[in-house]
Amino acid sequence: MKAVFPTNSELGLNGAVYGHFGSAPFFVLVDTESSKHEVMVNHDKDHLHGHCQPLKALGDIKADVIVVGGIGKGALNKLAAAKIKVHRAVEGTVAHNLDLLKTGALSEFTIDQTCSGHTIDGSCAH
Structure with a gap:
């Protein structure tokens, strides 16, 4: 399975x-079977709030699942339409969340858990 983890660093x-x-x-x-990974640039980072184009953001990445701390309703709906699941991350590293994903310990995002805006640092304002 191909999993994508949004991050602020390389x-x-x-x-x-x-x-x-x-x-x-x-x-x-991350390839969840081998744990081989690569860092990619977000191709849609500077969009206006509410205008996220998640498939453009992913570029050539063919993902099965996204693991992230927060996401907007539009992006969640677009990813669902593309058959990409979105799981809610816990605080911590990609490696920690990868372990939790592999054991089924991360819940899938629902529409009522989506972000309604951004804070100054770009995080979700739930």
């Missing part, structure tokens, strides 16, 4: 999972 598995999908500067793409 630290790969050691980076912290970012609090908002659309404004994350980078994505860490």
Whole structure:
């Protein structure tokens, strides 16, 4: 399975999972079977709030699942339409959340858990 973790750094598995999908500067793409990973740039980072284009943001990344701290309703709906599941991250690194994803310990995002705005640092304002 291909999992994508939005992050604020290029630290790969050691980076912290970012609090908002659309404004994350980078994505860490992880093959959950081998744990091989690569860091990719968010191609839609500078969009207006409510205008996130998640498939554009992912670029050439073919993901099965996204693990993130927060996401907007529009982005969640667009990813669902593309058959990409979105799981809610816990505070911590990509590696920690990857372990939780593999054990089924991360819940899927629902529409009522989506972000309604951004804080100054780009995190979700729930």
